[in-house]
Amino acid sequence: MNLRDIIYDESIKFILSGGKGGVGKTSCAGAIAVLSAEYGLRTLVISTDPAHSLSDSVDQNLSGGDVIKIEGIENLWGMEINTEKGMKEFQENLGQMQGPEVEMASQLMGGLDSMAPPGSDEAMAFGKMLEFIGDPNFDRVVFDTAPTGHTLKLLELPDLLDSWLGKMLTLRQRISSMMSGFKAFLGGGMPDEDDSWKMLQQTKEKIRAASIALADEKLTQFVVVMIPEAMAVFETQRLLSSLNKWSIPVSNIIVNQLVPENPSCPFCTSRRRMQQANLKDIRDLYHDLHITEVPLFDHEIRGIDELRRLGKILVGEADTQ
Ligand SMILES: Nc1ncnc2c1ncn2[C@@H]1O[C@H](COP(=O)(O)OP(=O)(O)O)[C@@H](O)[C@H]1O
Numbered sequence: 022m023n024l025r026d027i028i029y030d031e032s033i034k035f036i037l038s039g040g041k042g043g044v045g046k047t048s049c050a051g052a053i054a055v056l057s058a059e060y061g062l063r064t065l066v067i068s069t070d071p072a073h074s075l076s077d078s079v080d081q082n083l084s085g086g087d088v089i090k091i092e093g094i095e096n097l098w099g100m101e102i103n104t105e106k107g108m109k110e111f112q113e114n115l116g117q118m119q120g121p122e123v124e125m126a127s128q129l130m131g132g133l134d135s136m137a138p139p140g141s142d143e144a145m146a147f148g149k150m151l152e153f154i155g156d157p158n159f160d161r162v163v164f165d166t167a168p169t170g171h172t173l174k175l176l177e178l179p180d181l182l183d184s185w186l187g188k189m190l191t192l193r194q195r196i197s198s199m200m201s202g203f204k205a206f207l208g209g210g211m212p213d214e215d216d217s218w219k220m221l222q223q224t225k226e227k228i229r230a231a232s233i234a235l236a237d238e239k240l241t242q243f244v245v246v247m248i249p250e251a252m253a254v255f256e257t258q259r260l261l262s263s264l265n266k267w268s269i270p271v272s273n274i275i276v277n278q279l280v281p282e283n284p285s286c287p288f289c290t291s292r293r294r295m296q297q298a299n300l301k302d303i304r305d306l307y308h309d310l311h312i313t314e315v316p317l318f319d320h321e322i323r324g325i326d327e328l329r330r331l332g333k334i335l336v337g338e339a340d341t342q
């Protein structure tokens with residue numbers, strides 16, 4: 022599947038763009054979102070990068086942590102995930118979990134803070150992803166991910182969270198059977214089912230479902246964005262092997278910021294030569310993936326019109342020269 026097939030395939034629900042910092046992940050996510058929306062798909066574009074730039078890219082403030090309708094275009098909504106706000110909400114939720122089991126669990130685990138899930142920033146971003154996986158309000162969700170390291174942590178979270186939740190639930194079961202023993206001994210009834218624990222169980226199930234959706238090539242595509250420079254090649258290698266490990270489908274690489282030909286500019290010519298040599302290596306290295314070349318624009322990519330222009334290049338409807 023090339024980018025055009027992916028963007029115009031209604032059954033593809035999740036598109037993630039990822040790569041090194043500054044290569045053009047946000048611009049590409051924005052462009053893909055604009056094309057999806059104009060194709061008629063109700064589209065949500067979400068930034069999971071703590072250093073948000075989606076607002077700048079679509080030229081509208083999306084920083085509140087809520088889903089916001091993007092102006093000037095039909096069918097498009099955006100959101101920048103606010104991890105601090107999300108973490109606070111989560112801790113408040115934990116704080117509201119009451120009852121003897123929670124007190125004992127908290128003592129056993131060394132306080133409520135150590136009951137927080139692993140990788141808190143990423144956990145928040147992942148939690149938000151979970152909310153929109155299976156959300157019937159959107160036909161498509163485009164994720165503008167954080168630079169590679171952060172995103173890799175996010176992708177390994179389902180496993181980590183699954184085992185963390187598993188531990189919590191086992192602990193809960195043990196404590197609760199101990200408590201019911203006590204209560205029976207003291208003449209009390211069985212402990213009440215606590216909604217918070219039910220929530221943990223449901224979260225565990227949702228994470229399972231999300232991992233399955235993210236690994237399903239009929240639903241999900243990860244698009245790698247890179248620039249034709251050696252450092253980016255190394256990072257792409259690392260990203261691709263991790264995507265492979267977590268079974269996230271990837272079939273496309275966008276090579277961005279290619280310097281156009283300009284014989285009267287020695288600087289451009291020398292940069293172009295370096296880039297073209299790297300581009301050749303990239304083509305050899307990833308011959309089994311679709312590669313889309315995007316030229317370096319002479320201005321920033323900002324606002325819906327510019328994103329559409331970039332989008333047309335991604336789907337092969339524009340002259341790349
Ligand atoms: N092909 C391009 N030509 C010109 N400027 C670009 C191009 N791609 C990205 N940019 C600019 O580079 C900067 C970084 O792009 P961005 O999409 O925010 O990267 P990332 O999300 O990977 O950090 C932005 O100012 C964007 O407008």
Ligand SMILES: [Mg+2]
Nearest residue numbers: 046047070074
């Ligand atoms: Mg970005």
